[in-house]
Each structure stands twice: as structure tokens, then as C-alpha cells.
Amino acid sequence: MAFIDTVKAKAKSNKKTIILPESMDRRTFEAAAQILEEDFADLIIIGTPEEIAENSKGLDISKATIIDPHTYEKTQEYIDLFVELRKAKGMTPEKAKETIFNDYAYYGCLMIKSGHADGMVSGACHSTANTLRPCLQIVKTKPGTKLVSAFFLMVVPDCELGEEGTFVFSDCGLNQNPNPEELAAIAGSSAESFRLLVGKEPKVAMLSHSTMGSAKHADVDKVVEATKIAKETYPDLKLDGEMQLDAAIVPSVGASKAPGSEVAGQANVLIFPDLDAGNIGYKLVQRLGKAEAYGPMTQGIAAPVNDLSRGCSASDIVGVVAITAVQAQAQ
Ligand SMILES: CC(C)(COP(=O)(O)OP(=O)(O)OC[C@H]1O[C@@H](n2cnc3c(N)ncnc32)[C@H](O)[C@@H]1OP(=O)(O)O)[C@@H](O)C(=O)NCCC(=O)NCCS
Numbered sequence: 001m002a003f004i005d006t007v008k009a010k011a012k013s014n015k016k017t018i019i020l021p022e023s024m025d026r027r028t029f030e031a032a033a034q035i036l037e038e039d040f041a042d043l044i045i046i047g048t049p050e051e052i053a054e055n056s057k058g059l060d061i062s063k064a065t066i067i068d069p070h071t072y073e074k075t076q077e078y079i080d081l082f083v084e085l086r087k088a089k090g091m092t093p094e095k096a097k098e099t100i101f102n103d104y105a106y107y108g109c110l111m112i113k114s115g116h117a118d119g120m121v122s123g124a125c126h127s128t129a130n131t132l133r134p135c136l137q138i139v140k141t142k143p144g145t146k147l148v149s150a151f152f153l154m155v156v157p158d159c160e161l162g163e164e165g166t167f168v169f170s171d172c173g174l175n176q177n178p179n180p181e182e183l184a185a186i187a188g189s190s191a192e193s194f195r196l197l198v199g200k201e202p203k204v205a206m207l208s209h210s211t212m213g214s215a216k217h218a219d220v221d222k223v224v225e226a227t228k229i230a231k232e233t234y235p236d237l238k239l240d241g242e243m244q245l246d247a248a249i250v251p252s253v254g255a256s257k258a259p260g261s262e263v264a265g266q267a268n269v270l271i272f273p274d275l276d277a278g279n280i281g282y283k284l285v286q287r288l289g290k291a292e293a294y295g296p297m298t299q300g301i302a303a304p305v306n307d308l309s310r311g312c313s314a315s316d317i318v319g320v321v322a323i324t325a326v327q328a329q330a331q
């Protein structure tokens with residue numbers, strides 16, 4: 001069974017309610033029609049009757065719950081909650097009202113915080129910063145976690161590397177220049193995401209332009225330090241570094257550049273040293289390697305709120321909703 005079909009089957013076994021706030025984009029409705037047809041998640045679509053009618057023409061979304069913030073009976077409750085949560089940051093009832101009517105991602109996060117939905121997927125027509133800021137401000141990190149980060153689930157066709165071509169790549173979406181402690185935390189969260197979604201043992205490579213001391217630079221030192229912290233923090237995890245990408249995933253190169261490593265040549269979780277590397281790296285594999293790329297998905301957050309690339313297709317949205325529903329089962 002294809003990876004995404006396994007995820008959909010898991011989502012269907014315990015259906016969760018996922019919000020789609022981008023009613024201004026046709027892809028939202030194409031994805032919604034497919035999800036409702038496949039019946040692996042319940043959907044809430046946020047929008048006005050005009051937005052919904054304009055963008056859903058010809059598509060059957062009759063099983064979705066439609067919520068118009070301007071008329072929904074709980075809108076005042078959400079405004080009050082927003083003010084309560086953010087009053088120390090200067091939030092007022094007027095600002096709260098203006099924000100949630102102009103930006104449905106805030107409305108969706110307040111619904112999740114109130115326990116009225118299990119997760120949200122947005123970002124087909126909003127930047128990552130604008131998609132993730134509301135959830136960082138409202139949903140917040142899960143207990144025991146300091147850092148939210150963003151990973152991609154990559155499925156490379158006809159590939160025997162990683163977990164038969166399936167990998168977690170991190171951080172490809174959120175933390176621009178993580179310090180060693182943050183990089184170690186990203187590694188720990190990514191291993192957890194891999195275990196949850198792929199169901200196999202994670203083998204985590206801390207990527208660099210150096211393998212086991214072959215190059216000297218402050219950027220290499222950062223990854224060496226992060227590897228040390230991660231090994232101390234997660235002693236049971238198969239994790240190693242610093243290593244180059246070829247040493248991480250190609251068995252013969254791993255054996256020659258990092259002999260004795262239990263990760264080199266077998267890595268299925270790739271931790272990039274910064275967001276430039278992570279974001280460029282995932283897009284290379286997606287566009288040149290023709291991989292399926294699901295994400296960027298958040299980890300370390302109290303409820304799953306996941307992003308999309310603005311270049312996504314409706315079928316990418318379907319996949320990310322399925323993964324979001326499985327993440328919600330684990331909360
Ligand atoms: C997401 C992003 C916008 C957050 O930064 P910001 O807007 O400057 O927001 P702030 O730093 O003011 O943080 C807002 C809140 O989120 C919290 N936060 C920010 N980053 C966080 C993280 N990684 N983990 C947990 N909380 C975080 C802050 O603590 C703050 O909380 P508070 O307002 O309650 O005090 C920023 O990290 C960003 O732009 N990242 C890159 C996104 C991107 O362009 N990706 C490339 C394409 S995928």
C-alpha cells in the first residue's frame with residue numbers, strides 16, 4: 001500500500017475534525033471534495049457564503065461544516081478568548097475582532113484552543129510566517145517542549161534508500177538559524193514524528209558539509225555541538241553526525257566516510273543545519289527527484305496546525321489533512 005494510503009486508513013479508523021480556513025482558494029474545495037468522498041476526516045471550512053459559492057462551483061462539499069465568522073454563534077466567545085490569551089501583548093476586543101475577520105487562521109486556532117476542532121491545514125495562499133504565527137501565539141507548544149519546528153514527510157519514487165524512499169526532513173519551514181540546543185530539539189521531535197507517521201525506527205543524521213571532522217568551520221562546530229546535545233538528551237535514539245548527505249543515506253559512502261556509525265548509510269530522518277539548507281533541500285528532492293512532499297508540518301505543538309507550500313496541489317492538501325488527522329489522534 002502507498003504510504004499516504006496507509007495514513008488515510010489510520011485517519012479513518014478514528015476520524016478527527018480538521019479546519020480548512022482558505023475558502024478564498026479553489027484548491028481548498030477540490031481537496032475537501034476528495035477528503036469527504038474518501039471519508040477519512042470531518043471538515044470545517046471557514047468562509048462567507050459568497051467565498052464558498054464562488055470557489056466551490058461544481059464540487060460536492062455538502063458534508064463539510066461551513067462556518068461564517070460574521071454570523072456564527074460562538075464568534076464572540078472566540079474574541080473573548082483571544083483577548084484573554086493575548087491581553088499582555090496589547091490585544092483589545094476591537095483588534096481581536098478585526099484580526100479574526102481578516103485572517104481566518106486566527107479564527108481556526110481559537111476554535112482548536114476551545115476544543116471545537118482537532119487540527120487545521122492552511123498555507124495554499126498564505127506565506128508560512130502568516131500561517132504559523134497564529135498557532136505559535138494561540139495554540140502554543142505542547143507540555144514539555146520548548147520549540148515548535150516544521151518537517152516534511154518525503155516519499156521518493158523507486159528508491160530503496162531511507163525507509164524504502166520515505167524520509168522525514170527537518171527543519172524545512174520554521175526555524176531560520178537554529179542554535180545547537182534548538183537543532184538537537186528538532187532532531188528529537190523529528191524522530192518522534194517519523195515513529196508516529198512511518199511506524200519504523202528512526203535513524204537520525206545531523207547533516208553538514210563535513211563528515212566526522214573532514215572540514216573545519218564554525219557551521220560544522222554548530223552541528224557537532226548539536227549532535228553531542230542530542231545524544232545526551234535522547235540516549236536511546238539512533239542518531240549520529242556531523243555527516244554529509246551522501247554519507248547519511250548511501251550505504252557504501254557511509255561505510256567509507258563514517259565507519260562504525262549505526263546511522264551512516266541508513267538514515268531516514270535528515271536534520272538540516274539551517275532553514276536555507278532545509279527548504280532548498282526539500283524542494284530539490286520534490287522538483288528534480290519527483291518526490292511527494294507533505295508539509296511543512298509542525299511538531300512540538302499542542303495541536304496539529306500544518307502549513308502548505310503556496311505551490312501545492314489539491315492532492316498535496318488531501319495528504320497533509322490525512323497526516324494532520326493522524327497527528328491529532330496522538331495528542
Ligand atoms: C514563524 C515566524 C514568523 C515567527 O516569528 P515572528 O513573527 O517574528 O514571531 P515572534 O518571534 O514574535 O513570535 C510570535 C510568538 O511565537 C512564538 N514562537 C516563535 N517561534 C517559535 C518556535 N519555533 N517555537 C515555539 N514558539 C515560537 C514566540 O515565542 C511568540 O510567542 P508570544 O507572542 O506569545 O510571546 C518566523 O519564525 C519565521 O518567519 N520563520 C520562517 C518562515 C518561513 O518563511 N519559512 C520558509 C518557507 S516554508
Ligand SMILES: CC(=O)OP(=O)(O)O
Pocket residue numbers: 123126127128172173279295296308309310311
Ligand atoms: C514550505 C514553503 O517553502 O512554502 P512556500 O513555498 O509557500 O514559501
